[in-house]
Amino acid sequence: MKKNAVSKNKLYTLAALLVIIVLLAFLQANSAQYSYQISILERSAIYAVVAVSMNLLTGFTGLFSLGQAGFMAIGAYTVAILTIPVDSRASVYYVNGISPAIANLHCPYWLALIIAGILAAALAALIGIPVLRLKSDYLAIATLGFSEIIRAVIAAPQLDRITNGSYGLKSIPGFPNLFIAFGLPALCILLMVLLINSSYGRAFKALREDEVAAQAMGLNLFRYKELAFIISSFFTGVGGGLLAIFMRSIDSKTFSINLTYDILLIVVLGGIGSITGSVIGSFLVTAGREWLRFFDNPLVIGGFVVPLFRSGFRMVIFSILLMMVVLFYRRGIMGSNEFSWEGLGRLIRSIPSRIKRKSKAQKHPAGIPLCPESMDDSKKGDNA
Amino acid sequence: MSNIAKTPINVLHMQDITMQFGGVVAVNGLTLDVNQGEIVALIGPNGAGKTTAFNCVTGIYEPTFGQVDFMGETILSNTPKGKMKKTYLGEVSPRPIPIISSTPDVITKKGIARTFQNIRLFGQLTVFDNVLIAKHMRAKQNVFSATLRLNRKEEERMRAETTALLEEQNLLHLKDEIATSLPYGLQRRLEIARALATEPKFLLLDEPAAGMNPQETQELTDFIKQIRDSYHLTVFMIEHHMDLVMQISDRIYVLDFGKLIAHGTPEDIQNNERVIEAYLGVSDDAED
Numbered sequence: 001m002k003k004n005a006v007s008k009n010k011l012y013t014l015a016a017l018l019v020i021i022v023l024l025a026f027l028q029a030n031s032a033q034y035s036y037q038i039s040i041l042e043r044s045a046i047y048a049v050v051a052v053s054m055n056l057l058t059g060f061t062g063l064f065s066l067g068q069a070g071f072m073a074i075g076a077y078t079v080a081i082l083t084i085p086v087d088s089r090a091s092v093y094y095v096n097g098i099s100p101a102i103a104n105l106h107c108p109y110w111l112a113l114i115i116a117g118i119l120a121a122a123l124a125a126l127i128g129i130p131v132l133r134l135k136s137d138y139l140a141i142a143t144l145g146f147s148e149i150i151r152a153v154i155a156a157p158q159l160d161r162i163t164n165g166s167y168g169l170k171s172i173p174g175f176p177n178l179f180i181a182f183g184l185p186a187l188c189i190l191l192m193v194l195l196i197n198s199s200y201g202r203a204f205k206a207l208r209e210d211e212v213a214a215q216a217m218g219l220n221l222f223r224y225k226e227l228a229f230i231i232s233s234f235f236t237g238v239g240g241g242l243l244a245i246f247m248r249s250i251d252s253k254t255f256s257i258n259l260t261y262d263i264l265l266i267v268v269l270g271g272i273g274s275i276t277g278s279v280i281g282s283f284l285v286t287a288g289r290e291w292l293r294f295f296d297n298p299l300v301i302g303g304f305v306v307p308l309f310r311s312g313f314r315m316v317i318f319s320i321l322l323m324m325v326v327l328f329y330r331r332g333i334m335g336s337n338e339f340s341w342e343g344l345g346r347l348i349r350s351i352p353s354r355i356k357r358k359s360k361a362q363k364h365p366a367g368i369p370l371c372p373e374s375m376d377d378s379k380k381g382d383n384a
Numbered sequence: 385m386s387n388i389a390k391t392p393i394n395v396l397h398m399q400d401i402t403m404q405f406g407g408v409v410a411v412n413g414l415t416l417d418v419n420q421g422e423i424v425a426l427i428g429p430n431g432a433g434k435t436t437a438f439n440c441v442t443g444i445y446e447p448t449f450g451q452v453d454f455m456g457e458t459i460l461s462n463t464p465k466g467k468m469k470k471t472y473l474g475e476v477s478p479r480p481i482p483i484i485s486s487t488p489d490v491i492t493k494k495g496i497a498r499t500f501q502n503i504r505l506f507g508q509l510t511v512f513d514n515v516l517i518a519k520h521m522r523a524k525q526n527v528f529s530a531t532l533r534l535n536r537k538e539e540e541r542m543r544a545e546t547t548a549l550l551e552e553q554n555l556l557h558l559k560d561e562i563a564t565s566l567p568y569g570l571q572r573r574l575e576i577a578r579a580l581a582t583e584p585k586f587l588l589l590d591e592p593a594a595g596m597n598p599q600e601t602q603e604l605t606d607f608i609k610q611i612r613d614s615y616h617l618t619v620f621m622i623e624h625h626m627d628l629v630m631q632i633s634d635r636i637y638v639l640d641f642g643k644l645i646a647h648g649t650p651e652d653i654q655n656n657e658r659v660i661e662a663y664l665g666v667s668d669d670a671e672d
Binding site: 099191194195198199200202203206209210212213214215216218219220221227231308340 | 441443444487488489490492497498500504505506507508509513516517518519520521522523526527530532533535539542578579582640663
């Protein structure tokens with residue numbers, strides 16, 4: 001019977017994959033019509049890679065790092081420099097000219113992505129030696145500093161002939177088709193999932209749970225922290241490279257600290273320690289931002305101009321929504337659970353009873369619900 | 385006890401181990417030996433420095449001064465640094481000793497396993513994973529082979545060994561439980577099982593019977609003897625339950641305020657005046 005359940009799940013997964021592929025084929029065929037939706041989905045997929053790589057570090061190894069934007073910048077610039085067609089380089093570097101060292105450096109995008117990851121990982125290895133001796137908040141501040149240094153170095157006038165300074169890099173060739181645009185992020189996430197479910201993933205989790213006990217189990221603290229940091233940075237670098245291919249033009253401002261916060265937001269919203277959560281979170285956050293554009297346009301109802309509806313208002317709404325999520329779902333959407341077909345089935349089956357409970361609660365509006373609610377709150381606090 | 389009668393093999397030798405935290409000398413010139421197949425207990429009142437001594441052996445602390453040998457190999461040896469040099473070097477050892485320090489993971493690989501006074505399980509992981517993690521350090525895989533699942537055989541072997549160990553420890557039926565959801569006594573058992581999974585030659589138990597009732601303590605007594613025999617272990621433990629200590633220890637060391645005050649068989653210790661003083665206090669001391 002158990003075997004039956006496993007094969008059933010496989011069938012579901014296969015069906016889901018098929019649906020996604022058909023959907024992609026449909027979007028590919030009508031890409032001109034749905035270009036806006038496609039761009040949102042692509043950005044979400046790329047953010048998902050970076051969010052999962054951050055989760056690998058924060059949620060699974062227990063290292064709180066805020067250096068994502070820096071490593072993404074390295075990945076993005078590497079890919080940009082390596083993939084901009086040699087013919088169009090003169091027009092890209094028209095202000096400062098191009099350094100002869102990179103003038104004829106060109107390689108296919110997949111190789112550029114791997115090189116981007118390796119460069120980001122190499123830098124992480126170097127930074128990790130001093131920084132990983134720090135704990136929790138101190139580690140976050142140190143990596144944040146490094147990320148800003150990377151951004152400042154990229155924008156520095158001394159590197160104008162390589163990074164094109166404040167003009168940024170343009171005419172990066174985009175993804176050849178949608179299957180690659182979504183396949184590459186999926187491959188990255190798959191590799192990270194495999195890693196997390198391997199013996200090394202268990203070692204990372206042990207480190208997160210208790211460093212002293214992990215050492216007593218024969219795990220070298222520094223080696224495993226460094227390993228997690230390097231792997232996470234590799235995929236962050238690849239994510240940055242994918243972002244460069246997606247955006248087709250980048251500059252150093254793209255990789256400001258705000259980018260790290262976006263990713264952090266996705267990780268927290270999705271649930272620290274849940275890969276599915278990070279993926280869902282990245283689609284929700286990226287899409288949510290766009291849906292809320294409705295609030296940016298002035299709204300007129302019967303001649304009355306509704307106040308507050310103006311450019312930038314959607315960010316206010318977005319922030320309020322986030323606060324609500326953090327207050328009421330303190331552990332994120334998924335907590336530390338992962339997606340499973342059984343879990344989905346349970347969720348669907350529980351919906352009717354949930355609705356019933358809600359309507360019951362509405363029948364007793366005052367007094368009674370107050371007590372259990374406050375108890376519930378204190379419980380959530382313990383979990384967090 | 386016949387196995388320790390003739391030419392005992394030295395498993396652990398601590399020489400002049402001193403651990404100083406600022407002005408506090410937690411362990412002061414501790415010298416002791418543990419031989420193969422023995423069960424040796426380290427006892428003493430609260431704050432005597434027992435756990436600190438354990439932490440010096442397992443590499444969690446770097447002792448201020450002293451040397452630790454395991455199976456004839458020096459695993460820790462510290463020349464005092466800075467100010468400490470004047471304090472210790474002239475008095476205790478006339479010749480400088482080379483600095484050898486091993487991190488806890490290296491010491492574990494050499495075959496020393498331990499449990500902790502305040503249980504340190506991997507709380508949010510399952511019982512099975514808790515034990516399986518201990519198998520990681522002896523595996524030959526690397527990150528790539530593990531990620532790409534090229535190490536199937538090894539992974540299966542690790543899982544089979546873990547299952548076997550859990551079965552021996554009667555924990556197999558709990559393998560999918562989250563570690564912190566187990567009752568206290570079982571958490572202790574799991575911690576010992578996890579320590580055994582590192583394939584040790586020498587097991588350090590830090591208050592294994594803490595918080596146990598007399599019946600559980602009795603079961604633990606038999607359990608320690610049984611694992612000593614079936615895994616060919618040498619056991620060194622800190623314990624406050626005197627029944628347990630007196631029943632199973634071959635030898636006992638007594639610490640008080642960081643100093644060794646007595647050493648001998650359970651009978652010797654029970655009748656030793658200094659030990660009774662240390663535990664019960666003398667009226668003169670009490671007035672001070």
